[in-house]
Amino acid sequence: MLAVSRGSAFRWDVATIFKRGRLSDWKSESVSSFGEYLEVLGVIAAVTVVSWFLPVSYHAMGHVYLLVVILLCLRVGRWPVLFAAIVSALVWNYVFMPPRMSFSVLHFDDGMLLGIYFIVAIIAGQLTARIRAQERYERLRERRATALFHLTMALAGARTLDEAVEAALRQADELFGAQSAVLLAREKGGLTLHAAGSFRPGEQERAVAEWVAHNHREAGRFTGVLASAEGLHLPMLRAGQMLGVFALRLPAEVAALSPVQRDLMEGFAVQLALLLEREQLRAAGEREKFFAESDRLHRTLLDSVSHELKTPLAVLRSAGDKLDTEDARKRTALTGEIRTATNRLDHLVANLLNQTRLESGGVRPQLDWCDVRDFINAARRAVGDAMTGRVLKTEIPDDLPLCMADAPLMEQVIANLLLNAVLHTPAGSPIQVSAGVDHAAGAGRIFIRISDRGAGIPAELRENLFQKFNRGRTARAGGLGLGLSIVRGFMLAQGGEVTAGDNPGGGASFTVYLRHLAHGNVPNDDR
Amino acid sequence: MTADPLRIEILVIDDEVQIRRLLRLTLEDAGYVVREAETGLAGLSEFERAAPDAVILDLGLPDLPGVKVLARLREKSPVPVLILSVFGQEGSKIAALDAGADDYLTKPFGDGELLARLRALLRRIKPAVASNTFRFGTVVVDLERRRVMKQGQAVKLTSMEYALLQLFIMHRDKALTHRQVLRELWGPKAEAQTHYLRTYMMRLRRKLEDEVDDPQYFQTESGIGYRFVSEPGN
Structure with missing residues (x-):
């Protein structure tokens, strides 16, 4: 806004400063205009007419004309002043010097007065011209300074x-x-x-x-x-x-x-x-900042990815080695370890791929009519073993309308939120999933809420909760800190959103919202 | 580890040698005869030569897109085809199913899952046992008299709900895409009307599932369609 107002102020300034003579008026100002000669003639004519009726001697008139020439110096240029001197001398001689209305021979006194006319006119003209040149130069300098000043202002804005x-x-x-x-x-x-x-x-x-x-x-x-x-x-x-x-x-x-x-x-x-x-x-500074930031992210990513990859790999290798030698009972335990490790790897790879897809703009949601129950079931199945020993309560009204969403994305959103709840709450504590229509805003939104009974979201994490690689300190081992960032990315891609808050009565609660739209009629049959 | 006297042959088309080795191990353990091909073209010629009973086809082959291999197979035979895909390929999965694949599995998958899918596919090539009733859980469907009973009680289905149930029974244990179901029930013009399907599925589940919020039989395949699981937990 500031830049705009400065800009328009400048344009206005330019208009007023240069109205009388823009720098783009390329004609020289030193050539006096025709108007100044007319002005000279007019003034002399007026003085002559007025004086005609006044009872003054022709000598006094000579002084009057001299005064007129000097006064004209203040208004017109060098050449019009000289012209004024000549005209007033001729008029004085012709009109006032006896015999009136004819040119008369000059006496010495009168001649001297005429001489003074010219000397005064020439000197005054010179002075005027010099002052005007100075004035004009000052004006140009001022214009230049003003123009540059406004230019810098506009550029800065x-x-x-x-x-x-x-x-x-x-x-x-x-x-x-x-x-x-x-x-x-x-x-x-x-x-x-x-x-x-x-x-x-x-x-x-x-x-x-x-x-x-x-x-x-x-x-x-x-x-x-x-x-x-x-x-x-x-x-x-x-x-x-x-x-x-x-x-x-x-x-x-x-x-x-x-x-x-x-x-x-x-x-x-x-x-x-x-x-x-x-x-x-x-631009150079920004590039540097960007590189520093991406360097930091790369290091974080590398550190945690290598940790996250190597732990299950270590489990796999060690379990694989032991499978040959252990007895049947231990073998069952080992295969369980292998399964857990592969699930962990699978989840890690999925999240890395999802984050990459989000960042490369590769997520193009295929929105279609969906039943919220389907997301929740699919997510629950996907989370699988991790939910062992947990009570998952679902609360979905029978009349919950269909929503417009991308089912595979929503499945991962809910799965990530479930896993997040599992990771950040004590083993065995309950998790609740509820869904419904939130009529608060306009046409309303369909929400799915995952609430837990853990310690809640630490204050220092809230601000950057949905940023990637932001891991809670209380999180148990596992995870890159990508889960919530993916949740947010997927929700935004579908035109929805996600919020985090406190679960009344203790714990955290995450809510995802989808727009509530009405679908077309479903053909009915003999019900 | 009982060898099947019928010697059922499975052709595995996958470019990853480790996957092929593990599939061979699993399938031979289950009594199948395994043939392998590393590329789409090799797979097609092996199919010509050996005429296997079922094909396991990876979607990401180096020489030909899996969907193309599938189309060429379909030109020749209605052989059951199980697609293997990786995470995030929903689009190509749907394309393959619409192009005639019978089912799909997403890598990584468990042995149990693979064998169950394969059994379901092979069951259908054998002529269905002439039976007028079909049972799942506590539900009995009398296909001849078009009657449905749940826990001994008659369940009233509308004609569309019944048609949906019938379609699922016909294609039991197999993934059906939204498009396939919509086209079958409401005609080609309704292919995009997913909300019809969602609404009727909800009704059908309410009438036939034990737990509506956790359906065991009428399962949703995210972004793809539905699968009617006739024997859950198997």
């Missing part, structure tokens, strides 16, 4: 590189009355045209830009190199590094650039270069 380049280019368009473009240097050499540019350089212009990028020097129109090009191409450099090329295509009628304009354009290029450098540094 932009959230992305694209936004910033776009803002900069629109300001360049307006300020210079030109078409502008930015070509960004690619890492492996060459230039990419930024899409926001209003100037679409052709092949020839691209070649000029490439030359600029290669030689780190400006080129194109108004420069000594490749001056026949349509555009002026300025390099964007930071610490000797080529970041890109800023190209401007000025209207064909512009014959030359003033140093001020040139300066401002270079200022723009520098600001853009700063922006690009900042962006590069930011």
Whole structure:
């Protein structure tokens, strides 16, 4: 929001500052306009008409005209003042000097007065011109400073590189009355045209830009190199590094650039270069952070995967070795160990695959009408041995409607939540699964809740509960900390969600939600 | 370990040598004769040569997609085919079942499961014992008079519920995809109307299962369809 308001404020500023003479008005301001001559004539005519009726001597009139010339110095340029001196001298002679209404021969006194006219007019004109030039220069400097200030403000406010380049280019368009473009240097050499540019350089212009990028020097129109090009191409450099090329295509009628304009354009290029450098540094920093994070994850993954894989493998190998030699009773125990180890491996591989599928975007839910009871049964069967010695209570209303879900995903969601409950609660404590329709929000949601009577969710785990590799300290051996992350991923993929909370009366409770939709009619038969 | 006098031959098509070895061990122990093939093409030519009684086909073969091997087998014969697949291949499992596979198993699987599936498949190639009644649990279905009894009490089924039950009995112990059931009962246009099936399954379970929330006979195969288990725990 901030960036937007800054941007519009700038546009308004540009409009007011340059209304009287934008930098894009390329005509020189030093040529006095025709209007100033008219103004001179008008003032002299008015003074003459008024004085005609006043009983003053022609000498006094001479002073009046001198005063008029001096006053005009304040309003008009050098040449109109001189013109004012000549006109007022002629009018004074013709109208007021006796004989009136005819040119008369000058006396020495009158001649001297006329001489002073001209000297005063020339000096005053010079002074005025100098002051005006100074004023104009100040104004240009101020405009340049304002333009650059607003440019930096807009750039600082932009959230992305694209936004910033776009803002900069629109300001360049307006300020210079030109078409502008930015070509960004690619890492492996060459230039990419930024899409926001209003100037679409052709092949020839691209070649000029490439030359600029290669030689780190400006080129194109108004420069000594490749001056026949349509555009002026300025390099964007930071610490000797080529970041890109800023190209401007000025209207064909512009014959030359003033140093001020040139300066401002270079200022723009520098600001853009700063922006690009900042962006590069930011991207580099982010990349570094990303690598550090993925490195950490990799280490965690490797550590726990190798632990999780090696434990059942050790069991398998040792049990396999013993099978040959042990008696029948021990063999039964060993095969039990083997079965447990393989189940554990199976679950581990499934979770790793699921997490990988989630992260690579490989989970594409096939939503179809499902019966919640089916998920719960399938999950219970999948969890199998782990539930031994547990009381699992289910509470599902008879009239529970069908839900739209992906059955295999839901089966794993419920299985993971059941296993999670088993892992984090004391052996033998009960687990309850309930389902129903939650009418709280709009059309309602179908929920499935798995509640236990364990110690509940530790406060320090709550925030990152559904993050991968986040394992509870109280968890018994086993598990990578992927279960809940997969639950969340699968639920989100199906347009549902999962929440965790306290089970009233002690323990934790996890609830998954699915949208409640109404299915079409089911054809009835002779019931 | 009684050798079956009929010498039933099973063709195993799987590229993993260890799986083939273990399958051979299990199947020979159970009295079957085992033939092996490492690739889809080798499997097809072995099928031509040996004409086995059943085929165990892995879906992930190196040379041909399992579904294609299945289609070529089906061009030649209605031999029972048991598909082996790995976790996460629901799509290809359904495709294989719709293309005529009789059942599937997901790796890793137990010996007991494998042998039970195989027995169920082989049972069907033998002509069904001419019997007018079919029993499961405490339920007796009189196929001729279209009557159903549970614990000695008559159960009233609608004609659609009965048709569903009949379909399951006909394909007992075999996975049926949603599409197969819907097409059979409601016609090809209803293939996508899974909610019909879910609703009728719920009704059928309510009438015939002992525990509606934990069905023993009418089991759901997640994402695939249903399986009618005529002798649970076997």
